[in-house]
Amino acid sequence: MNPNHLRVIPMQHVATGLLAAMVVVYLGVQLLGGQARWVGYVRAFAEAALVGGLADWFAVTALFRHPLGVPIPHTAIIPRNKDRIGDALAGFIRANFITPDVIARRIRNVDFASRIGRFLVAGLEGPRRTRVGAMTLLIDLIDSLDHTRLGTLVKDGIDVRMRRIDFAPMLGQTLAAAIAEDRHIPLMNGFINWAAKTLDANEDLVRAMVHERAGTVLRWTGLDENLATAILEGLRKLLDEMATDPQHPMFRKAEEGLARLANDLRTDERLAVRVTHYRDILIDNPAMRFWLEGLWSQARQNLVAILASPDRISSGAIGAAARALGSAMQDNARVRLIMNRFARRTLIGLGVRYGEDVMTLVSETVRGWDAGTVTRRLEGVVGRDLQYIRLNGTLVGGLVGVLIHAIDAAL
16 A cells, blocks of 8 residues: 555544544444443543544634534634634734834845845846846736736826926926027927918818808908918018017017016916916826826836847846946945845834735735635635644544543442
């Protein structure tokens, strides 16, 4: 017989088989046993083993389900209390693993800078297989991240940053600087050219508007067409003069308007409020939000494409910068101190910032499981040990029965 055979038999079957064996032994000595002295010991062992095995079977089963499907009070303990178990597990993790004191104690003597420095230098200057392995590791790390959540974090981070920017004075300063250096002239020329093209494209619309608004006499005499032509030619002449003469009165008026706008953007609170309102409308626009959501995806694709070519990285400016940084992390005590301090503060800060989120994640995950899922997962973790409890209950119960029988026989 294979000596490892019992290892492939589920412990639940072994414990149940031992209990069934005790039933057979007990019934056998009851029906076929004689008056021999040893029969009493066997009967006592089997009887006590049955009591102990049944008691422990009931106790183990009651943890996960109702014994024999009967809803006995205080059974199916884990399914009935899965929400409380999830909250307790989340609290345990929060209190024992992600508090600032615990994190600080765990990472107090970790030299992050030297490790990262060795990785940067060895990964880029070592054999090609080492470089490929290092880059593959980074790519696998990037691929293992939750891209949806990271994309959301990037989008939300940019969203928050953009909403904190006071665009009105920034736009005012930018416009004032452009006017002072005549960098606004190409912009104005572009607007003039756009206006001329728009006028040409909508000539029929202008003529129709003049015709509709002209009096009956004008339409009857055909003077409305002459008026429309005069208006169009006048506008074309004005735009041509503005495009060729920066000193044209209308061009100067437009410049004065831009200068006044630049000043108002920096000083007018009501205009600043309107700019802020338009900023929020732009940020909330679905097209803008779609673009923000795609930033992480595009950045990730570009980073993976760069990491996929370790030879190009090691021979380029990125490789040189990485090697220099890695060497500094290893050789420069001050750089190492700063990097280690930054790493520790970052990890502790992450623990403080996201500790409650981890608690919520664990708690809500367990709450989201149905009772059957919780039962199966916990049984998969501790079920084998619980079956040993049943085995021990059966064997210890039998031995106690033999001991009691021996004491009773002696008396």
